[in-house]
Amino acid sequence: MHFPRAILWDMDGVLADTSELHFQSWKPVLVAQGIHFDRERFHLIYGLKNEDMLPLLAGRPLEAAWMDRVAEQKEQAFRQAMPGHLNPLPGVRKWLQQFNAWGYRQAVASSAPAENVELVVDVLKIRKYFSALVTPGNLPGKPDPTVFLLAASQLCVTPQDCIVIEDSLAGIEAASKAGMHIIAVATTNPPEVLTQADIVVETLDRLIVEQVETLF
Known part of the structure; x- marks a missing residue:
């Protein structure tokens, strides 16, 4: 099944x-x-x-x-x-398209205010890839796992069938608490401190299909 x-x-x-x-x-x-x-x-x-x-x-x-x-x-x-000063990070468009081609459901799960998330996906012109834009609102933020569990629930996917893509230590801790697989991007922290993640890459354009396949 x-x-x-x-x-x-x-x-x-x-x-x-x-x-x-x-x-x-x-x-x-x-x-x-x-x-x-x-x-x-x-x-x-x-x-x-x-x-x-x-x-x-x-x-x-x-x-x-x-x-x-x-x-x-x-x-x-x-x-x-933000407008005019924002571009997707390397590999983002490639992997949004790849996950979409595989039939994976996708959501943004962020501690940012909802207005910021809405604006970012529109400025980057990537809204079409997401089935949900999830923020904690009045619920606890990361490192509490609530935002990730809420996103999984909205997508009707079990936590163990989710991959979280994160860069912050608080976010990685939250994903770990949620029981999800983790790909860490070393955007804001050096790779050596991202030890809770299953996969660590400098940028998403260095992530390869074989690495993702090991998570399921």
Whole structure:
């Protein structure tokens, strides 16, 4: 009996390299609030939901209304800067097409705000490949596995029949907790720290069919 299989794509650092846009969008907003922010601190919180990262950066609990206001300032700046500054990472289009040809169901499963995910897939012109665009909303973000389990449920695929493509440590931990196969892309972390993944590649254009076939 054939069971359906699925590919769950993270967005930031997997579909597109958005890290510099995020950094440049966050920096003036946080500095204006008196919160120290540099690339080292940015790397530590990369991949987390806004409401999870802001208290870590501030070093104290924060009011939800304040976090919502600050995060919205940043996200507006990010979305305004995105058009004209965003391209798919190497190998993304090739593998979207290949997984589609194999009949694999595909979804984006990201901790990013839903508006960002919608805009990215439209700017990159890749929406047609995805059956679902899944974000945690008010549910826990990565490293909690909820977003991946929700995506699998929406695609009607069991966790063990899913491959997650991730770049962040929080995302890889979430996929591992979900019981899914993991392909890690060394976009934001060096390969030697991506040890929880089944396969690690520098870029997706270096991923080969034989590697993917070993996962099922």
